[in-house]
Amino acid sequence: MSEALQILRKYWKYDRFRIPQDAIIQSVLDGKDTFALLPTGGGKSICFQVPAMVLPGICLVISPLVALMKDQVQNLQKRDIKAIALTGGIPTDELIDLLDNCQFGNYKFLYVSPERLQSEWVVERIKSLPISLIAVDEAHCISQWGHDFRPAYLKVSDLKDFFPKVPFLALTASATLKVQEDICKELRLDQPAIFKSSFTRPNIAYMVFETEDKLYRVQQILTKNQESSIIYVRNRKACHDMASQLNSLGFTTAYYHGGLPSKDKEQQMQRWLNNAAQVMIATNAFGMGIDKPDVKTVIHTQLPDNLENYYQEAGRAGRNGAKAFAILLVAPSDIAASKSQFIEVLPDKDYLKTVYRKLNNYFQIAYGEGYNETFAFNLNRFCAQYQLPVLKTFNALQFLDRQGVLSLSANFSEKISIQFLLPSKEIIRYISLNKSHEDIMVSILRNYPGVYDMEVGINTHLIARKANTSEDKVHYVLNILQEKAIINYKSQANDSQLTFNEVREDDRVINLLAKFLEKQNQLKITQLDSVIAYISDKKQCKSQFLLHYFGETDIPECGICSVCMSKKQEYANPAALAEQITILLQNGGLTSREIENTLDISPDATIFVLQLLLEHNRITINKQNQYILK
Known part of the structure; x- marks a missing residue:
């Protein structure tokens, strides 16, 4: 281990390894297969x-994300260590x-994606x-019970x-016991040495706040905690909306989502890294490989679809060891909205068969044919032709595909892009x-608020529907606006490629997959149920809940989460305050x-x-999210 320590000091400028980095490294140097579960910020790459x-020789690193590979290669090159990544599009x-x-x-x-193999x-x-x-990074991707299953990982064991x-x-960085067992089995690890660090982050206060006005609560949080922050939002539109709203309130913001060009x-x-912007507003495309130690607050404005992702994203707070906050804002309608977004859009066997059959008909593929044929494909046009819901x-x-x-090869919203060139x-x-x-331009402006600032991918089928007109x-x-130099408009005829890997046999193909589909759907339902339990449980310590x-x-209670703080909180006279609220509501419903x-x-x-009054059935909530007397 002395040579390993010398290398750590020479290239990474650290005096010692963290526990259990040293034991993991020794296991690898002893030639043993090794499994390491290290929570976010635990220093996996050093291992x-x-x-x-x-x-001697080369370390082959299998990694699922291009951004993560590029980041690690750049960091190694800065240390005068020779590294290469075989990313897509080369x-x-x-490549040769x-x-x-x-x-x-x-x-x-040598960094490669599993698909390259x-x-x-x-x-x-x-x-x-x-x-x-x-080295197999993000190894949970190999498990069909994991939150980010990648079928290509199943081929890694061929090595x-x-x-x-x-x-x-x-x-x-995040795997349940079932997923941990799956990783060792699917990678064919031979009597692996297993190392697990506790998921405990004692400096992070996990908070769940109920609010009807999330922007107002975000404003309160950022005003109170003026250090570096991250706000996770659901989609690109919400990203730009939140940035615009916070800018108008005087906060400095940056934004990040998958649709941005690399330069942007x-x-x-x-x-954000240089603290020119206090707040990074991002979709879940942001975060892998980002290690900013002084993040004080991570705020989620919508429910995540699973606790694995939530734990990783929340764990980007407080990496310097100082007290930090992971805050999840919840509105009364969020549970129903999440079920609609994550569960109701899951295809069952019959729907899968319908899509597969229509897809073959769309490209005029006969039974027993289609193997290895490739077609240009537009998802929105396909769905419009057969009146199918897009998501x-x-x-x-x-x-x-999986x-x-x-x-x-999907890039559904980025092949048609525009940017307004005039103020x-x-x-x-x-x-x-x-x-x-007017109708078309207003629809674009309402659905793509960032269109003044940068080139934005748009869905022309959506715009046509919103404007009650045709896609043509x-x-x-758009062509007229381009000719008048009002917009920069880029259009390509098709936005993805689709290759059939099997001959067409509708029933046989889908019946073979039915049990896997059922398992995947049940997993997503179970994962969302765990998220709902996390936000709904008012009695168990939030840190305890995540660790369990x-x-x-x-695991002892953390003492600093929203549940622990509510247990400690002593209001001067809650009965008197309850009476004040009851009198106030006699004049009509009010929001919190x-x-x-x-x-x-x-x-x-x-x-x-309000929670006390709800529990004692003295008040209820109406459809306008107002509290009213019973």
């Missing part, structure tokens, strides 16, 4: 990067050159390399046949003078914020007493 520097000639460099250029790290010639080239360690004496190191992503990221259909196609029935007042003037374009008319108007979910028992402002009391006190 394979340091031993790889000790061992031409074959360039990169692999030549690995073979003859004294490289220490499905290319036989790439695997043949890798087999000729002096591989000394195989065991080619490198029988090379140790495997499987790493993950980097620019927004640097503003549910996408989930069906994604399932077929099961290998077809391969779908908003000029756009409004143009609309007033061109009434025939939308394209016609990941299999840790006999209206009650709070009228009586000049804190949000916590308001919610506490």
Whole structure:
């Protein structure tokens, strides 16, 4: 271990390893297959990067995310360590050159996605390399019981046949006991040494706050905690909306989502990393490989679809050890909305069969044909032709892709993009003078608020529906706006490619997949149920709840979460406050914020007493989210 410690000091400038990094590294150096469960911020990359520097040859790293691979390669290169990533979109000639460099250029790290290992010639080239360690990052992706299953990971274990004496190191930051067992089994780890760090983050206060006005509560939180923050939102539109709203309230913001061009992503990221922006507003596309130690607050404005993702995203707070907050804001309608968004769009067997059959008909594929045929494919047009719901259909196609029935290269909203080149007042003037374009332009502005700031991918089918017109008319108007230099408009005929990997046999193909579909759907239902239990439980410590979910028992209460604080909270006279609220509600229904402002009391006190009144059936909530007397 002395050589490993010297490497740590020389390249990473740390004096010692964290527990259990040293034991994991020693296990790898001893040539053992190893499984490591280290929570977010636990230093997983050190566990394979340091031993790889000790061992001769190359460390092969399997990683699922391009952004994560690029980030780690850049960090290694900054330390004068030679590393290469075989990311998507690299031409074959360039791939050959990169692999030549690995073979003859004294490289220490080769990063590949699991999908790259499905290319036989790439695997043949890798087999000729002096591989000394195989690290499988985000290893939970191999488990169909995991929250981010990637079928290509199932092929990773084939490397065991080619490198029988090379140790495997499987790493993950979030996995239940069932997923942990699945990882070891599917990777064929040979009597693995198993290391698990506790998921406990004693400096993070996990908070669940009920509120009808989330923006107002966000404003309160950011005003009170003015250090670096992250706000996770559901989608790209919400990302831009929240940024605009907070900017108008005087906060400095950056934003990040999957639709941003790489240059804009980097620019927004640097503003936040350099503290030029207090708040990063992002979808879940943001975060992998980001290690900003001074994040004080992570706020989720919508329910996550599982606790694994929530724990990872919340865990980006407080990495410097200082007290930090992970806050989940919940409105009365959120549970129903999440069930609608996550559960009701899951395809069952009959729907899967319908989509598969219509897909074959769409491309005029006869029974027994279609193998290895590739087609240009537009999801929105396909759904429009057969009157299918887009999200549910996408989930069906994604399932077929993950099961290998077809391969779908999807970039659904990024092939048609626009950006307004004139300021908003000029756009409004143009609309007033061109009434025939008004509905389409207003629909674009309402659905894509970032269109003034950058190039934004748009869904022309959605715009046509919102404007009550045809998709051809939308394209016609966009072309006119382009000619008048009002917008920058880019359009490509199709937005994805679809390849059939099996011949068409409707019943046989779908019947074989039915049990897997049922298992996947049940998993998603169970995961959302766990999220609902987390926000609904008013008695169990939130930190305790999360730790129990990941299999840790006999955990003391944290003392700082919203439940623990409510137990400690002593209001001067809750009975008197309850009476005040009851009298106030005699004049009609009010929201909690209206009650709070009228009586000049804190949000916590308001919610506490309202909860007491609800539990004693003295009040109820109407459809306008107002509290009324029973």
